[in-house]
Amino acid sequence: MKLINTFFFVFFVFSINTYSQSFVKEGIYADGRLEVGATGSMTKYFGEFTDNNVGLAGGFFTRYFFPYVPELAIGARAGFGYLNYERRYINRLGSDFYRQFPREYFLDADRRAYERSTKITTVDLLLFVNLLPRSQINYYIFGGFSVLSFQNQDIQESPLDPGGDRIHYPEFKVQDEIDFHPVGGMGIDVFLYRDLSLGIHASYHILTTDYLDGYAQIPPEGSLANTDGIGEVGMKLSYYLFSDNDPDNDGLTNDEEKEYGTFPYKADTDDDGINDYDEIHLYKSNPLSIDSDGDGLTDAQEVANNTNLNTVDTDKDGLTDYEEIMLHNSNPNIADSDRDGLTDLEEVKAGSDPMKGDTDGDGILDIDDKCPSVFGIKILQGCPQTEAFVKEIETRDTVFVKSKPDTVIIVQEIEKIKKGETYKPKGIHFLTGSAEIRVESELILDDIANWLEREKDIKIEIQGHTDQEGNEDVNMRLSIDRAEAVMFYLIKKGISPTRLQAKGFGETKPLDTSGTKKAMAKNRRIEFKII
Template structure:
């Protein structure tokens, strides 16, 4: 344990968090100083009020090592918040027990080495009278006390007194709550800090008195009125904001000229010598189709942008452009993507043929006389090469539901496979089985069951 404590202390000497707030000009802060322990009196107190009633009684309850006993480093993260770690050590010489019968605390003499590392989120409340900065902090840490160790949840208040922009004195008190039930293992206690803080990290590369983070031109010397930037063309627009820093221009055009006077700066004008609308980057559009003449393959005839300004062709004159027409050489309807509609008479023929598709009993194999029917269906489907169809199988109620469902699916798939094998594109077909769930007739008669055992061919719209 002794060697572990030394190792922990050596690590903490290079890491820590200060309660002093930083700012974005000098985001880093390093602090060193002394710390004092209150001997666990706060956890020995019987009430919250009693915990802080003797806060300043340092002689009675505090333990202090007469040397630098804590080091810290922190980083400003914005909105008055900073974050980092504190490493500290001490020697606890006074351990406070609860008040005795006489109403006084019992203070035991101990000799326990104390090592702590604490992560802290610090908030700066604000600076008053240019030098006094109250702070509040929360966080957590891990503490070694003698042979014991435990984690703590921390919180507290502090005060920074800034002697200059980068040097200050810091005071803070931290309440460290221990989750150990046994106070002898790790008592809830307070730790007080007093130290000197050095802020650093600010950078002014060009030496113009403006920090790089605020300098619009950190590599070039400039004046404060231009945020550290020059104005080469003397147009009153700093080079960093001037789109044409070497040519005199107007603020209206970010320091650039507008030769054709169309309200578009030359640098952004695709036709800087000829007036044109802003939506076409300053170029004319003779046919008014929204495409600049320079990009329009048919500048005198309106056409869509997708066809480079030319009208879409429609070879069969059915008002469906060839690009969208599935049958570009045969007039059709818009609703059917330019292909001829399948008439109700044709669909009726398909339904009649489908009713005569017969299978072997309880199987998905066709009866011999069904092949003629399937050939007729195939012929009709080939006459409408762009139409899609759904093959749907149904059974009667004989047998189990699961068996009927599978049989209906297999029969519908058998019809679909026949059509594919005989020249119908598979992408035009889908098959489904509904088992006995959609009867057309009663299942109580032989004729009704025959009507329910069927395959239907339906057009997919």
């Protein structure tokens, strides 16, 4: 036993020394690999004559690691060698001993020990559980079934009687030299390189025969109570075949995965939705971080929004990509999402919508609008009317003119309109592409002003409309300008600004969609809605 203990100690020191010197320069990837190796072992017989003698054996070893689950493996090993022991008299064996080893054949059998041996050959089928298959040092346990063929020296040398049976073993048959039994054990492998390892293993064969040492207690026949056993401690040198250079199929070789620190058995190490290869070679991002630039967006979200995975503010507008996407719903790739002349950051600071050129819909672009989030009028640069503005207009700009006789038809039409309804007078025209009122249209507006002067409680919304020709945004702006032109005309005629509102609809509410010139003329109009 001292020799066995010394062996274990030497190997343990060797393993630690090997690991500390970092012989392994490459990653260990056991998945789907086949190990083949040679073994050299010390054998130990366990039976009636158990002593400190050991034998020697050699053999071959193979093991296949399952793909993706290298913690499990199947394998086989074949060994051949000898068991050594001392056959000697033991009081407890009694008459059975002398029946097989009589004094006339074995002189001094009860006083001295005879050094004997048993030749053995084993074939094992094994299942392995590997504790650290992807580490430099792998610990494992195994179990399975074994077939043993043995030839004991005493049995082989026993003389034959006239009938051909062995004199000392009358019940022993040739088939008794074959034994089927379970085997189990454990081992340690130390990888010197990715494809080469040195290991130690220990195993025990639980035999179903009692003839291994040439002595068997005769009664009771077939009993397993006194069966023999074989212990084995050895070393093996193994080489590994069928290396899978990319077990996770992410496009990175195992060497690259080791270099970048990614996990070779997982295509997306950081679980951000982008495989390691794309992060490294396509997006130049960090495969170990779910948010490479730390802006609050995962790398997958950045890819979905076409932003730079390594830059907090892709368009450099002063807002982070996270703020643009998650808070303001703006375009993180364009500094001015709505292209109104203001950067997204300027819009956010001003309280306007970075995705709308005209946030409040008053027809004045945010860049020209001093009140971009509140509906206003052009003369106040987009801000709403105030009491001070109304008084200033009444004082400075109101022009009183002598009333002309009412146009009976217009007055009658207006008086039929109820609150919430709209009056569509004919004949209010403007210069082409302009908000300048034609002279001939002033008579109609004068009649409307006179009517409003009499009906002090009525308030109206002046609505401008255009046809579908030209740019939609330009038409919207033109409709607002024309509505405001009419409003200011009525103010100059003495109507209080507090009773008037101007609103443009552009080409959004056509009366006739046929597309003819007549339809176009019909759609260009000013309407008055009583509110």
